[in-house]
Amino acid sequence: DQQVKQNSPSLSVQEGRISILNCDYTNSMFDYFLWYKKYPAEGPTFLISISSIKDKNEDGRFTVFLNKSAKHLSLHIVPSQPGDSAVYFCAAKKKAGNTPLVFGKGTRLSVIA
C-alpha cells in the first residue's frame, strides 16, 4: 500500500506564477517530511523539509506547509522558473536517526516560459 501519495503525476505552470505540489500520507507515525527534486538518470536532490511540530517552513522561493490533521503537505514554489522543471518527490520518515525515507510517486513539474 502506498503510504505517501502524490496524486498528480504532472503539473504545468507559467513562468513567474506559483507552483503548488501536493502530497498526502497515511501513516500517522511519520514525523518528518521532505521534498526532493529529481532529473532523469540522476539521484534526488534535497530541497526542503519540515518537522511534524511545525506547520510551515520557508527557504527562499520554496515553502512547505504541513496539515497534520489532514495528513497533507504541499510545496509552494514562487515565482516558478523554467529551471524548476523536474520531477518532485515527497518523502516521509518515522523517527530520527538512521531510518529510511518512504517516497511518493512524484509529480513532474513543467514551468513554461
Next chain:
Amino acid sequence: GAVVSQHPSWVICKSGTSVKIECRSLDFQATTMFWYRQFPKQSLMLMATSNEGSKATYEQGVEKDKFLINHASLTLSTLTVTSAHPEDSSFYICSAPPGQGHSPLHFGNGTRLTVT
C-alpha cells in the same frame, strides 16, 4: 556539504552475469546506507538497509541471495546483482544519512542497469 558517490553511472550486462554497484560517502562516515530501486515513472522503492559490520536488512519481496549487499567500511557499501535477468533492469540509487537526528538523506547519482 555531504556527498555520496555512486559508481558506475550506467552498465549493460548480459543475462546471467553479475554486476557490482559501489556507493561511497565522500566526506562523512555512514554506519547505515539505503539502497533504492526506481522503475520508470514509479516511486523510489527501498530495497534494503546496509549496516556496517552486520548483515543487511532486506525489504519484503527483495531476494537477499540475488541482491548481495556488503558494507565493507564506514564509507563504502556495495550492491551486487547476481545472475542478472532482464527484469532486473532498473535505476538503482544509494543514499546515506550524514548525521543523527532528522538529517536529509543524501543520494548518489544512481546506476542505470540494463540486462540484455
